[in-house]
Amino acid sequence: xxxxxxxxxxxxxxxxxxxxxxxxxxRNTNVEKIFKSIESHxxxxxxxxxxxxxxxxxxxxxxxxxxxATNLNPTQVKKALxxxxxxxxxxxxxxxxxxxxIENETYEIxxxxxxxxxxxxHAKVEFTKDWLTDAERRDFTINSIYSDLNGNLFDPxxxxxxxxxxxxxxxxxxxxxxxxxxxxxxxxxxxxxxYSKISHNQNIIKLINKNIAGISKISSDxxxxxxxxxxxxxxxxxxxxxxxxxxxxxxIFPQFKKIxxxxxxxxxxxxxxxxxxxxxxxxxxxxxxxxNAEYFFYKFNLSKKAQKxxxxxxxxxxxxxxxxxxNLKDLWKLFYREGKDTLNDILNYKIFTSKKSEKKIIExxxxxxxxxxxxxxxxxxxxxxxxDFSEGKELGEKLRRIENHWxxxxxxxxxxxxxxxxxx
Numbered sequence: 300x301x302x303x304x305x306x307x308x309x310x311x312x313x314x315x316x317x318x319x320x321x322x323x324x325x326r327n328t329n330v331e332k333i334f335k336s337i338e339s340h341x342x343x344x345x346x347x348x349x350x351x352x353x354x355x356x357x358x359x360x361x362x363x364x365x366x367x368a369t370n371l372n373p374t375q376v377k378k379a380l381x382x383x384x385x386x387x388x389x390x391x392x393x394x395x396x397x398x399x400x401i402e403n404e405t406y407e408i409x410x411x412x413x414x415x416x417x418x419x420x421h422a423k424v425e426f427t428k429d430w431l432t433d434a435e436r437r438d439f440t441i442n443s444i445y446s447d448l449n450g451n452l453f454d455p456x457x458x459x460x461x462x463x464x465x466x467x468x469x470x471x472x473x474x475x476x477x478x479x480x481x482x483x484x485x486x487x488x489x490x491x492x493x494y495s496k497i498s499h500n501q502n503i504i505k506l507i508n509k510n511i512a513g514i515s516k517i518s519s520d521x522x523x524x525x526x527x528x529x530x531x532x533x534x535x536x537x538x539x540x541x542x543x544x545x546x547x548x549x550x551i552f553p554q555f556k557k558i559x560x561x562x563x564x565x566x567x568x569x570x571x572x573x574x575x576x577x578x579x580x581x582x583x584x585x586x587x588x589x590x591n592a593e594y595f596f597y598k599f600n601l602s603k604k605a606q607k608x609x610x611x612x613x614x615x616x617x618x619x620x621x622x623x624x625x626n627l628k629d630l631w632k633l634f635y636r637e638g639k640d641t642l643n644d645i646l647n648y649k650i651f652t653s654k655k656s657e658k659k660i661i662e663x664x665x666x667x668x669x670x671x672x673x674x675x676x677x678x679x680x681x682x683x684x685x686x687d688f689s690e691g692k693e694l695g696e697k698l699r700r701i702e703n704h705w706x707x708x709x710x711x712x713x714x715x716x717x718x719x720x721x722x723x
Contacts, residue, residue, distance in 0.1 A: 320356045321348075321450035329401040330365055333408065334448050336383035337369050337376065344379070345370045346408070347430075347445040347453065354441050356450075357459055358494070367408045368445060370428040373397055376408055394424055412436070417479040419516040431455055438476055438483050439490060440468045465496020474506050481513035485525045485551055488544050492534035499543050507547060514551050519599045522551065530580060533573050535561060554595045555584040560652055567661060568651040575651075579644055582609040583651055588617050611641045612648050625649065630663065632706055635673050642667055673710040677701055677717065686721050697721050 325331050337346040349368040356362060369376060373389075376397045380387045390398040395410035411433040414422040427433065430445065430453060437443040440458035452459060461468050467490050469476045469483075477483050484507050491499070514522070529535065538544045539562045549558060560583050564572065578601070585595045592613055596606050615633075625646075634642045646664050650657050679698055682688050688697070700720050705712040 316359070317356060317452075318450040320359075320362075321446065321448070324352075324356070324362060324365070325448060328365065329404055330367075330406060331448065332383070332385065332401060333367065333399055333406050336379050336385055337371060337408070339383065340371060340375060340379040343370070343428075344375075345430075347447055349409075349445050350437075350442050353444045353446050353452075354458075354462060356446075357444070357462055365404075365406050367406055368411060368430075368433060369408055370411050370430070372410050372426045376410065394422070395426060414479060419478060419481050419513050420518070420521075422479065435471060436479075437470050438480075438486060440470055441490065441494065443470055462494060465494055467491050467495055469503075473503060474510065477506060477510050478513065481510065482517050482521055482525060484511065484514060484547065485522065485529075488538065488547055489525065489529045489532065492529065492537045492541070492544060493532045499541075504543055511547070511550055523599050526552065527577055530577050535580075536569070536572060552584075554591060554598060556587055556591055557652075558584045560584070563654070564651065565653060565656045567656045567658075568653075571647070571650065575647065578605045578608055579647060581605075582612050582644065582648065585609070586613045586617070586648075608641065608644055611637055612644050615645050616648065625660070625663070627663070628709070630667070631673075631710070634667060634670070635706060635710070638672065639667065675702055675705065677705070677712075682717075682721060686718075688721070 334346050338344050346367055346369040348365065350366045352362045352365050354360075371379065373392050373395050377387065380397070380399055386400045387397050388400070390396045390407060395412050397408050399406045399408055410426045411428060411430060412424040412426050413432050414436045415425045416423045434443045434445070434455050439461075440456040441462045442458070443454075443456050444458040444462075445453040447453075456468075456470055458468075467487060469487075487503070487507065529538070538548060545562070549555065552558075561572075581595075581601075582592075585592045586609065592609055595601075601609075630642060630645075633645060643664065646660050649660050650664075653660075677698065679690070679694055682694065682697060682701075683690060688694050697720060701712065701717055704716060704720060708716075
C-alpha cells in the first residue's frame, strides 16, 4: 500500500492504454511475484516500477527490461526474496541494487536513496524511505516516473508530460546533475535523439560545453556502453543531422576519426544503416591507415573476436601490399579462410565508405548469402596411408601445400596433382 504523502497520480491522455500495457506486463512476466514478495515483508513495504520500463510503456515502446524501486534497504530486500524462495544476486549492493531471477527473467530492484556525495562518476549513497528524495537525485524528468503494479503513476516532476511533448529536461539544477555524473552528457544526447520534438535549450548547450572536459572522468567501459545504447536506439542518423549532438559526440569519442562517413552515406548504405551490428559500426569510424584502431583497442574493452573482425577489414583495405579490385576469386578465398562474417564485413565496408552506390558489391553480398564454406577434402590419414607417410612436421607441410593448391584452383584438385605435391 502506498504511503499517503506520496499517493498522488498524474493524469495522462492515454490512461486506458497505459493501464492495459501494465496489465500485459503483469500477465506475461513473473513481476507480480516480485511485488508480492517485497510487500509481504512488512505493512510499510512499497515497490514500484521506475525508469526505462515506465518511460517505454508511456511512449508505447516494447519493454525489454524491468527496473523496480523499493523503500526497503538491500538487506531487507534480500530477506524478502529469500522468504519467498526467489533467487537473486548482488548487482551493486553498495548502491542498493539487487537482481532477482525467476525462470531466467531478471528484475533489478534498487532501494530508494539519496546521493550524499559525488565526484563526477561515482556517488556515495544513503538509503531512504522517501520516494520524492529518490526522484530528486535522478537525471531527467522522463526517468523519474514511478508506477504501481496496475499503472498508477507517481510523477513528481511531470516527466510524462515532458515525454509527451518531446522535451528532455534535467531534474532540478542541470549543471548540478551533470557534475554529479558526467556520463549524463552522453545520456542527454541519447535521450534527445530518441525523444526530442524540439530544439536544444541554449542554456543546456552552454552547460554541456562548459563541462565537457568532465567526460575524462568516466571509464571507457561506461562510455562505450552508453554509445551502444545510442546505436541500439537506431537514431544515429538523427544525431548526425543535429549539429550540437554530432559535435558533442566527436568530442567525447575523438577516436571516431571516420565518423563523417555517417554524415555522407550513399543511398544504399543509408538504407542499410539499421542492419549493421555494433562492431561493424565501430570499424567504420576507427579504421584508417594509421594505428588508430589499435589505439581504440587499448582505450576500450573490445573482445578478441571483435578486434579480429576489425583488423581483418583493416588488413584487406589498408595493409595489403598489393591493392587490387575486389574480385570473386579473392572473396572465395576470404570466405574459406575467415568465414562469412568477415566476408560480409569486407563487402559492407566498401558499400559504406564509397561515395557512390556499389551495386556490384550488393550483388556479391547476395551471391554469398546462401553459400556454404568449402570443406577441404583431403585428410592427413589418407596421405599417410596412400603414400606411406609418417605423422609429423613434413606431413603438415605437404597438407598445407595441397590445401593452397586446392584453394588457388577454385577448390578443386586431382589425384595426380596431390601425388606430385607429396613426392616433390
